[in-house]
Amino acid sequence: MSGTVDELASSARRDGTLVERVMRAIRHQISSRSLAPGGKLPSIRAVAQTMQVSKSTVVEAYDRLAAEGVIRSRPGSGFYSAAPPAPLSLTELAPRLDRAIDPFWVSRQSLEAGKDVLKPGCGWLPGSWMPGDEIRRALRGLARTREEAGLTDYGTPLGLAPLRQFLSRRLAEQGLQAAPDRILLTDSGTQAIDLVCRLLIQPGDAVLVDDPCYFNFLALLRAHQVTVIGVPQTPAGPDLSQFEQALAAHRPRLYITNSGLHNPTGAALSGVTAHRLLKLAERYALTVVEDDIFADFETEQAPRLAALDGLERVVRIGSFSKTLSASFRCGYIAARPDWIDKLTDIRIATGFSSSRLSEELVFAVLGSSGYRKYLEGLRARLAASMASIVPRLQALGIHPWIVPKAGMLLWCRLPDGLDAAEVARHALNADVVLAPGNVFSVSQAASGFMRFNVAQCMDERIFTVLENALRLAANETGKGKP
Amino acid sequence: MSGTVDELASSARRDGTLVERVMRAIRHQISSRSLAPGGKLPSIRAVAQTMQVSKSTVVEAYDRLAAEGVIRSRPGSGFYSAAPPAPLSLTELAPRLDRAIDPFWVSRQSLEAGKDVLKPGCGWLPGSWMPGDEIRRALRGLARTREEAGLTDYGTPLGLAPLRQFLSRRLAEQGLQAAPDRILLTDSGTQAIDLVCRLLIQPGDAVLVDDPCYFNFLALLRAHQVTVIGVPQTPAGPDLSQFEQALAAHRPRLYITNSGLHNPTGAALSGVTAHRLLKLAERYALTVVEDDIFADFETEQAPRLAALDGLERVVRIGSFSKTLSASFRCGYIAARPDWIDKLTDIRIATGFSSSRLSEELVFAVLGSSGYRKYLEGLRARLAASMASIVPRLQALGIHPWIVPKAGMLLWCRLPDGLDAAEVARHALNADVVLAPGNVFSVSQAASGFMRFNVAQCMDERIFTVLENALRLAANETGKGKP
Known part of the structure; x- marks a missing residue:
């Protein structure tokens, strides 16, 4: 834990400021339970000594942790770890498979999706495409x-x-x-x-x-x-x-x-x-x-x-x-x-x-x-994506209703009268959010359609999951027949 | 206009980048009408020569002005000044004296107020008090x-x-x-x-x-x-x-x-x-x-x-x-x-x-x-303002309903049954936005009250305008009597 000033300074450059380093160490003690909820924190002097930082660095770190509510100060007595935060509910951490396929379906699935979820059904560009x-x-x-x-x-x-x-x-x-x-x-x-x-x-x-x-x-x-x-x-x-x-x-x-x-x-x-x-x-x-x-x-x-x-x-x-x-x-x-x-x-x-x-x-x-130049590049990039994604979908029997002149959206008919909602449920099970046609349709006449966003189709896994979801939906349709 | 590299660099440090300097010069030519609306701009080479900057600097400045819509490019022909923007309407530039004193009165008068308007009636802190x-x-x-x-x-x-x-x-x-x-x-x-x-x-x-x-x-x-x-x-x-x-x-x-x-x-x-x-x-x-x-x-x-x-x-x-x-x-x-x-x-x-x-x-x-420290300072500053503003208002015959334990708001009774809406109209004429009681009242029983924000009462002119507005309103009330 101790080190020369140079080592500390280099560690600070690597890991943020010294104050942040102290904050991280305290947070780690709390999250690893080496400091019990409600337990008393080591004194400012002790931390300064152990971590080889100044006392004012520790004071600032404790102050910021107290402002965040991670620890509490009791005047005249010192600092104590706060009660642990209530955990996020499961509904926040996982896609909700039980949700009805209604106009909110795509919004909530796309907005709630974690980092590992792919979203070919969502209506916006990947963050890395933005300016x-x-x-x-x-x-x-x-x-x-x-x-x-x-x-x-x-x-x-x-x-x-x-x-x-x-x-x-x-x-x-x-x-x-x-x-x-x-x-x-x-x-x-x-x-x-x-x-x-x-x-x-x-x-x-x-x-x-x-x-x-x-x-x-x-x-x-x-x-x-x-x-x-x-x-x-x-x-x-x-x-x-x-x-x-x-x-x-x-x-x-x-x-x-x-x-x-x-x-x-x-x-x-x-x-x-x-x-x-x-x-x-x-x-x-x-x-x-x-x-x-x-x-x-x-x-x-x-x-x-x-x-x-x-x-x-x-x-x-x-x-x-x-x-x-x-x-x-x-x-x-x-x-x-x-x-x-x-x-x-x-x-x-x-x-x-x-x-x-x-x-x-x-x-x-x-x-x-820069924004104008970015837009020009974006339009070209979207045109190229459109040209590459259309044949990939067609190979799975998914055919565009029209090929749009520009933009990222592609409205497609699924093969063999498959139900897009079923396909979307199977895909969601594999962490891929699709946009089944009927969420867009007042008359509910678009069950055989699906909207794709070509900019969100760059991951190979999408096509594997899609192919599999199509097959699972086709099997069910088969089973459902008299 | 010309100068050594050092002079230019120092001017750039003083006035923003060279690109911004060129942009300012072109904007000035347009706003001063030395370049007519729709008129052709000098060539990139000419500007680079006159202003002693590189051609790429002028290209960048023209690009940015075009992105802003101030000038337009005609491929193969050069750059032209755009038509002037439609002016803001008068209602945006001046307080609206004709507006009915309704629940929107204080919001719109306060939100629309220009920099020279004082706002003892508004419900927020001055920008300079904020973190x-x-x-x-x-x-x-x-x-x-x-x-x-x-x-x-x-x-x-x-x-x-x-x-x-x-x-x-x-x-x-x-x-x-x-x-x-x-x-x-x-x-x-x-x-x-x-x-x-x-x-x-x-x-x-x-x-x-x-x-x-x-x-x-x-x-x-x-x-x-x-x-x-x-x-x-x-x-x-x-x-x-x-x-x-x-x-x-x-x-x-x-x-x-x-x-x-x-x-x-x-x-x-x-x-x-x-x-x-x-x-x-x-x-x-x-x-x-x-x-x-x-x-x-x-x-x-x-x-x-x-x-x-x-x-x-x-x-x-x-x-x-x-x-x-x-x-x-x-x-x-x-x-x-x-x-x-x-x-x-x-x-x-x-x-x-x-x-x-x-x-x-x-x-x-x-x-x-820093935010926690700011809050502590803010509370002390508000307490001090409250203590100094209450007697200033009392000296004009304006009496607090209660003196609040904290915060910036002070609900006050005006002297002699004066109508707060009348007082507010006179004050608005002198660029001071007040908050007449009835905008807060469903029963419209608060015509003799006014809300003050002690943090917005730091300008001496407020008390002069207020005193005058009270006198004008009192005169009208007097005239109105049989």
Whole structure:
């Protein structure tokens, strides 16, 4: 345990500061039970002697352990180990096989997954694909700021003005005129849609979505207690004749969709579909929420409802979770000024303020040239992954509905009428999270489909597990036959 | 413009990097209109020559300006200045005098206030009082992490496990046993209460609050379309006979309160009131939401409903906005396990994920010894401010309802039946945001009261403006008499 100053210094460089070294040693004594729960810690002088550090180092280490709640100080008596923390429950440590396959299935399985779980069904990029260096640079920049307000103050009601100005310019490049005060920053794209729902719909209203659609739209609309009507999706957008029938029959207040790249199908809206859809929306007094979350994946720009409509009856939603970071939350709403004003009040009432620090970070990264270069590289990398994963899936009899122009999502039909939920359960047993079709489907007509994320398919084990899960599901289907 | 390498290097040290210097020069040319909107920028070679920097420096500066949308590249033709951004609207730049004095009044006036506006009415500490150095250290720590996931991934459904373990230990110190999996991290204390409301109440339900109470409870409950019933607050908690009458008459589903330090009055719940209140809650099947947001201001611990009740019919809410930072958002809910499970689903549906980065930062700061020392200093500083501000207000005829044991809030009666809303309007005219009593009051019986934040009263101008506003309001009252 003892050593020369040089050895200690070199050990400190290797293992963090001396204070952290002392903290680790005490933690080890507690976790190994060589110090009983509630037991008295050695004196500061004794630790300083044993570990050959100064007493002030030990004082600092004890102080920090006390701040963490690992040990407690009793004035005049010394330091004692605290009671051990309650353990995490098993449900937190293992995938939940018992959970119903509902709109929450993929979210919770993906979000809860430990490090060893593979997630070809999840809807985001692996961390190693994301712009970590740009984020680190932005964090260091913020740490250097002399302005205390950016680090500690609430955000302004609409959110950081320079970021709104930036978004306003970027939307203008897409042909969408939205002044910065027609843009409200939110904590996420999901929160943005939730706020619009809080403003525009009441329990019992009808709302249109694509079938299939992003499963969390279904979870969100369930929370709003509305009737959800699905319209079959085609490779060019929703099926317009069924769209019109649904408008006439249900008089929905809202239609919520992804354009650009559609989730889960990867389809892109065609110009003619967009134009006709907006004419229908006008005839039936429908408001459209266009969630443009995958915009930065596009290699060529598909038509946008918000740009054609000029934010009259279309509300534009966006976020930065997919290409910048999902760890600091930031989304936006661009809409009519009177709606922005009311949405701002609802946001204050239900969340008080967005995160100024997140907005500062997003602004710093978006404005960097490194981010633009990263996006170019990302698009190329995704195109290459798409090209390599499609034949791998086809070899297992899994066929893409379409091959999308860009992005990471691939909507596929399973072989031989296999039930995707069964396949997903078998795969989860082997620590692989898949996305069975019906979690995306209002009509529950997608049991033979599955969504894959090509960026999350880089591990060989996925294809072994998938092949095995397909075989197990096929055997069951066989057994189930009369 | 030209200079030696040394001069340039020194100028770079003074003014940021060379790239930033070039960017500033171009921005200046655009904002000063020496370069017209849409006009062509000088060539890279020309700028490099004029500013005595390398061409790659200019390329990088142009790239970054293009990424920001300030200039555009036309391949083969060069760079052009972009159209100017749409200006911020006037409503963003000036306090809104026309706004109705409703529960949003203080929030929006305080959040929208520019730098020169003084805010003795707002409910948070000045940025300079907050633990900026600890936050900077936490930011630098995060920037050093090699783990990409912490910077870019979604959070887990319940939120960062080490932070929940930390909170579990801290709650145990208050006598509240809540295992880490009974704690759900949220984006804010406000979001936490909103989620509980989404789980437990329906439009048309009755909900109890204190009168006066934190104004945003009123805004939040309005968004939930419930009937709000106020119970008069006493210095020891709610008036229990009126509390019981309200329970019998309205059968409310929820009671939402701050204990510890009450907002706006600074009152602390007494042990006997807490015990009797919980017996009433049991008899009338009432759920209590206890928002403990001011816990860290306390110098001696007041009774807590959640600790007495053991999280049976009390839901504990908390956040770190008041003493750590409001710029990165993080709150929590501790509640019954079955409720935590349902609340987690609602949170995924309506916001998908909390901010992992915010949780990492909060955990890093909370666990530091510097934060504990900062809190001790803060409590002493607030006590001293309280002692100095009370007589200043009394000298103007403004008298505290009680002098709170701790914290920053002071609930005061104005002289001579003056209308606090009138006084607040006059003060706002002079760029001082006050908090008139009725924004806190369901019954609108607090027109003669005002909430002050002693930490925001350090500027002499506040007392001059206040005196003048009182005189103007008194004159109007005089004129109004027959």
